[in-house]
Amino acid sequence: MALSPKKRTNDDISDDEEEDKAKHLKLEMSRNCPYLDTINRHLLDFDFEKLCSVSLSHLNVYACLVCGKYFQGRGQKSHAYTHSVQVNHHVFLNLHNLRFYCLPDNYEIIDSSLDDIKYVLRPTFTEDLLKALETSSKMSRAYDGTTYLPGIVGLNNIKANDYCNVLLHALSNVTPLQLYFLQEKNYIHIKRPPGDILCLLSQRFGELMRKMWNPRNFKAHVSPHEMLQAVVLCSKKKFQITQQGDPVEFLSWFLNTLHIALNGTKKKSSSIIYQVFQGSMKIFSRKVLPVDITEKDKEECLKKEEYKETSIESPFLYLMLDIPRAPLFRDELEQNIIPQIPLATLMAKFDGTTEKEYKTYKDSTIKRFELTRLPPYLILCLKRFNKNTFFVEKNRTIVNFPVK
Helix, strand or coil: CCCCCCCCCHHHHHHHHHHHHHHHHHHHHHHCCCCHHHCCHHHCCCCCCCCCCCCCCCCCEEEECCCCCEEECCCCCCHHHHHHHHHCCCEEEECCCCCEEECCCCEEECCHHHHHHHHHHCCCCCHHHHHHHHHCCCCEECCCCCEEECCECEECCCCCCHHHHHHHHHHHCCHHHHHHHHCHHHCCCCCCCCCCCCHHHHHHHHHHHHHHCCCCCCCCEECCHHHHHHHHHHCCCCCCCCCCCCHHHHHHHHHHHHHHHCCCCCCHHHCHHHHHHCEEEEEEEEECCCCCCCHHHHHHHHHCHHHCCEEEEEEECCEEEECCCCCCCCCCCCCCCCCEEEHHHHHHHHECCCCEEEECCCCEEEEEEEEEECCCCCCEEEECEEECCCCEEECCCEEECCCC
């Protein structure tokens, strides 16, 4: 015989009604928070590392939307709760799940007027927006009224990181690389071995590129702080924020490390880096004969394998161009104070016929280079700095680029 369900008493019904009223009241508070007008968008800056300003912890970090500082937690003994009570700041944003909360009342704020803050913290790009960015030259207006062109924004020089900024600017405007890193789905699922930190480099580079191309920024400049911290960590402090570095060395390290971080191999199509920048050249080399030997010895040396010309096929990611030394004296008319040289003259190094001698402490080798395959985007590096006994000297020769 089936037992009949127990009848609900008046007390149970009243408890349920009170719970419904409490939920309804909480929902009303969530949708009608009285503190939204205290949010100060001028002070919001999400470019720095997401850690608590008191405990320096990365876990469960909230941003105060009134003063812009970061605090941990939202419980009664947390730093965010203490901050809200002490200075009367009430609106906070969870930097991990992008939810807004009111403290110390501890309820979630649901309001569509806060979507612009979410977008600044984590910009997303649809296919339509990506197509518009390729062709549009429309200026965007920041929250402070300044206008900027997405992708062409200022990068803050924290102390001595301008050598990194120039390369990050240049790489962010390479179209295939830009389209790849603007969509996080392209690389977010790449798995690295346990304990490997190189994945941090690709994630931070993608975040920086999305901030640079964000058409709805609050300000017309971006701070590459998190990106540079990833560089310091992944390079094992070879490249520092506080010390000047060589841009060419940084370019070589950054492209190769980013290729490895994207699980690239020796194959050309294994990563977006090789697809965009990798070309190929033939290197012909032969050993130079000693000067103080007779003609007979020269003939015998030429028959040896070590003095015969050899050639190898070598891939490259960039080409290094040697600028000739500036003349020591001015000409008769005193006009060529700063010498000029066309780019085609520098590129003759790779025509397959121009030879150059490379000396080592043991012997000398004559090499010539012949380009066999050009990449879609060719990187040219001009070698302007030379180290002598006392200081680093800069070659100020003007290189004329063809504009047609």
